Amino acid sequence: MWFDQHVHMEHGPYTPLEYPRAWVEKFIQVAQLRRVSGLGIVEHGYRFLESAGLLPGVWSEKRCVYPLEGYTQFLDEIRHDYPIAVGLEMDYVPANRTGIRDYLRRYPWDFVLGSIHFIDEFGLDVSEMKDQYQTRDPEQIWSTYYQYSIEAASSGLFQAITHPDLPKIYGFSKPSDDFLQPWYRRFVEALADNQVALEINTAGLRRPVKEIYPHPRLLQEAAKAHLRITLASDAHEPENVGLFFAEAQQLAKECGIKAVNAFSADGIKSIAL
Template sequence: MRTDYHNHLELGTLELDYLMKFMDEAKLKKIDYFGISEHAYHFYQTKDILSNPWVDARRYYDMKDYVDLFKLAWKNDIDVKMSIEMDYTPGKHAEMEKFISSYDFDYVIGSIHWVGDFGIDLAEFRDEWDKRDLHDTYTKYYDQVITLAQSNLFDIIGHIDLVKIFKYIPEDEEFLLHQFDRATTALANSKTCVEISTAGLRKPIGKLYPDPRLLQMCFDKNIPIVLSSDAHRPQDVGADFDQAIDLAKRVGYKTLMTFEKGDRKEVPLG
């Protein structure tokens, strides 16, 4: 079985014809469980959760239109899961919980894209990496992974080590492994699954998320996984899943987690 739970329509439209381009690719790539998880910051309903000039310039959707798209898909017997990718925002737990509980999501992805006012994965902020202390940024990033897990608001954490995207990685292996260890310990005590994301292969880092050492810790602590492509274009659905499956099996995984309206079920990885 294969999942692809992390996909975005933001480069197109919230219309059935565009969604079907993703669905057709999922069928071609033999994806058994497929979902759309648009960025929450695009929606007017999340302004009280995350607001800054970069985000506010990209807030142009209404959740009603999003939900209506899925209702239309389901009416036409299209098996697509409805999700959202939320920027985990410290200090906004109540607001995030209210938003999540307001919609009948099949699952919810929580991701970390911001360390304070620093958009860690954004090209516009890339020069900031040379101005900031690398260990401090990594520590603050993994602090958020921990509190994201402790919030227990999310079914999946997206691209858990996104912080490596531009190849800024601490040389101190002991420091890095410590961050991995404390993050996975928190995740193991939550409901949150980890995704193996092939998106990193299409980014400057050129590697899967997560690092194999981090994924091994996830396995050793019994943290479930899903497969995701983080596709922003139909052709990237299920991209490079052979590499993701190989990594999962090498560290010991034999199953994936699936979701439907908050319920979860393990299925064989294949």
């Protein structure tokens, strides 16, 4: 049985102001069909009023509209009825580290996923900004991305770092493996030193790049360092829960990974591959 550590319920009828249980149950039903015994529920941290000013740019500013308490109260109400862990996916923005720490302290999360979605105001996975991949220097994008990822891993704020080679999402040209390999090593070292997990995220197979995050070379480094690994669909709709986990399992094994981990209120569990 798997644990899907990264599931959003924000599409469909669900908003952090209105929480139909029937919507939650659809996620649970698909989980059962795909042998997923538990779900790590997260929302994007930028959806909440309390995150105002913590993320860069107008795109984020417009989205801080829901009270955080609505979300956490709902999950507190249902957490004993469903096999879920209560989490948040929060961006790491180096300049706002203190504010992010204070924001995360507002609730005793079971786990927090750290993400790098932004370099300055450039949203790496925001489709209306994707032209910027063609005007920015790829080496600059990727080195900044891993610099931020290393800082996120070392920040003490997160249990896992998500989709850890996100800039490949649209399939634009990447720096060479020789350029990226030292970044992979430094990033893995930071994760190992701080006991932070690396996420295998199958959502990349649903994106133009059609690849699981992260690249096998990064997973090989993770295996050598015996990092904790989480498994994630990054589903935003029920039908994507646990999707492509067999492919993720195969990739992980090929890269030398022996087990994945599940973070929940009961602690950290290991699931052999």
